[in-house]
Amino acid sequence: MNSKNTLAAKxxxxxxxxxxxxxxxxxxxxxxxxxxxxxxxTQLWLHEDDAGCLDGLVAVCQTxxxxxxxxxxxxxxxxxxxxxxxxxxxxxxxxxYIVTTPCLRPAVQAIMRLEQEEQNRVYRFDPSRYRPExxxxxxxxxxxxxxxxxxxxxxxxxxxxxxxNWRSPNFAELxxxxxxxxxxxxxxxxxxxxxxxxLIQSGVQPLYMVSEGNSASLRLAQSLxxxxxxxxxxxxxxxxxxxx
Numbered sequence: 747m748n749s750k751n752t753l754a755a756k757x758x759x760x761x762x763x764x765x766x767x768x769x770x771x772x773x774x775x776x777x778x779x780x781x782x783x784x785x786x787x788t789q790l791w792l793h794e795d796d797a798g799c800l801d802g803l804v805a806v807c808q809t810x811x812x813x814x815x816x817x818x819x820x821x822x823x824x825x826x827x828x829x830x831x832x833x834x835x836x837x838x839x840x841x842x843y844i845v846t847t848p849c850l851r852p853a854v855q856a857i858m859r860l861e862q863e864e865q866n867r868v869y870r871f872d873p874s875r876y877r878p879e880x881x882x883x884x885x886x887x888x889x890x891x892x893x894x895x896x897x898x899x900x901x902x903x904x905x906x907x908x909x910x911n912w913r914s915p916n917f918a919e920l921x922x923x924x925x926x927x928x929x930x931x932x933x934x935x936x937x938x939x940x941x942x943x944x945l946i947q948s949g950v951q952p953l954y955m956v957s958e959g960n961s962a963s964l965r966l967a968q969s970l971x972x973x974x975x976x977x978x979x980x981x982x983x984x985x986x987x988x989x990x
Contacts, residue, residue, distance in 0.1 A: 875971035
């Protein structure tokens with residue numbers, strides 16, 4: 747294989763080009779999958795303009811969220827680049843979960859049959875707004891890959907949990923889940939608070955990404971000191987349709 751076409755070479759080129767900011771929340775998720783996700787489960791394609799300058803990318807990643815539906819992150823200047831990257835990276839008829847910028851939704855819609863569309867807000871944690879949430883029911887755990895996780899158990903079952911979807915050198919995206927019968931007790935806030943502080947202490951910036959229609963999660967994020975960065979992500983499940 748040409749050494750210039752290896753994943754390592756493409757990642758090095760992407761970093762040198764500074765196409766993505768490694769310190770801005772708006773690029774955090776795309777940078778994670780394009781640059782840091784498990785190399786054995788990542789494929790990366792780059793797009794250049796007529797002058798040879800990098801102006802787009804698509805990364806196709808196998809994740810633990812759905813083994814049969816790869817996660818795709820996409821950045822491109824417009825329809826032509828989206829179509830070109832799609833032809834290179836995606837298989838006709840195969841289902842994917844794609845995340846891109848809202849402005850590219852029409853271009854993505856032209857090459858994929860989309861469903862379960864949503865627009866997500868990107869929140870970052872502001873320590874100055876944090877108010878400690880201490881609950882003696884919260885217990886720390888470690889996932890198989892060593893990531894921190896916090897849970898509250900009820901009747902020997904996990905009733906509330908907060909963990910990490912992904913983690914890069916600078917950021918980590920958090921998730922929280924509370925069983926329906928345990929909601930309304932503040933347990934989601936308690937486990938998310940414990941995880942947030944653990945990550946801050948380790949030098950990683952916590953991010954929380956939530957659908958604009960999920961008012962409960964929006965209130966939870968804001969109550970813990972997460973601030974809306976103004977960045978938005980368009981996400982959807984869908985199958986690639988090869989253009990003729």
